Amino acid sequence: xxxxxxxxxxxxxxxxxxxxxxxxxxxxxxxxxxxxxxxxxxxxxxxxxxxxxxxxxxxxxxxxxxxxxxxxxxxxxxxxxxxxxxxxxxxxxxxxxxxxxxxxxxxxxxxxxxxxxxxxxxxxxxxxxxxxxxxxxxxxxxxxxxxxxxxxxxxx
Numbered sequence: 143x144x145x146x147x148x149x150x151x152x153x154x155x156x157x158x159x160x161x162x163x164x165x166x167x168x169x170x171x172x173x174x175x176x177x178x179x180x181x182x183x184x185x186x187x188x189x190x191x192x193x194x195x196x197x198x199x200x201x202x203x204x205x206x207x208x209x210x211x212x213x214x215x216x217x218x219x220x221x222x223x224x225x226x227x228x229x230x231x232x233x234x235x236x237x238x239x240x241x242x243x244x245x246x247x248x249x250x251x252x253x254x255x256x257x258x259x260x261x262x263x264x265x266x267x268x269x270x271x272x273x274x275x276x277x278x279x280x281x282x283x284x285x286x287x288x289x290x291x292x293x294x295x296x297x298x
Contacts, residue, residue, distance in 0.1 A: 144284070150276040153244065154284045159265065160243040164215040168288045169204040169264050173277050177268035179225065179237070180251050183258035185212075187236055189219065198236045200255050204264055225254050242271065245285035 144152045159171045161182075169182075184200035184286060191197065196219040205211050221237040236256035242251045251271040278284070 146276050151245070151247070151274060152278050152281075152284065153167065153275050154278060154281040155279050156263070157244055157267075157285060158283060158287045159267070160288045161240055162204040162243055162248070163240045164202070164213065164217070166202060166204050166213050166215075167290055170206065171265040171267045172263040173272070174266040175269045176228070177266050178270055180253035180268040180271050181266045182253045182254055182285045183261075184255040185257060187255050189236065198238065198255065202264070206262065206264060220252060221258060242267070243288075244254065273296065
């Protein structure tokens with residue numbers, strides 16, 4: 143893991159991430175310092191209540207151009223808030239908090255759920271998730287592609 147002279151971990155402008163709690167073994171993310179909050183592609187989002195706690199069930203196509211590969215996820219709702227996209231359009235989005243892993247490092251990230259079918263990346267890692275990191279804009283995938291945990295039973 144390369145670091146800057148100030149001790150920041152260097153990451154590329156795009157990286158393969160793991161979201162172990164969801165469980166998504168690999169998802170390509172654009173590192174987006176222009177976005178405050180991270181965003182995860184969800185092709186459906188269904189809120190529900192479980193034991194008095196607000197939850198959300200959602201489907202993720204973690205691989206671009208592979209709608210046949212899907213992961214159905216469930217997570218507690220952290221918030222439901224208005225978010226502006228890069229085009230200035232506002233929408234209400236569910237917010238979850240989950241663990242992100244990259245290069246042997248794991249940390250908790252707040253992310254919104256939205257349909258990103260028309261976007262190139264299934265996920266944006268926003269600037270609030272980048273503490274301790276420095277983005278190297280001319281580099282990509284500095285940590286490689288995460289290995290599959292169980293090749294026999296894994297869809298992603």
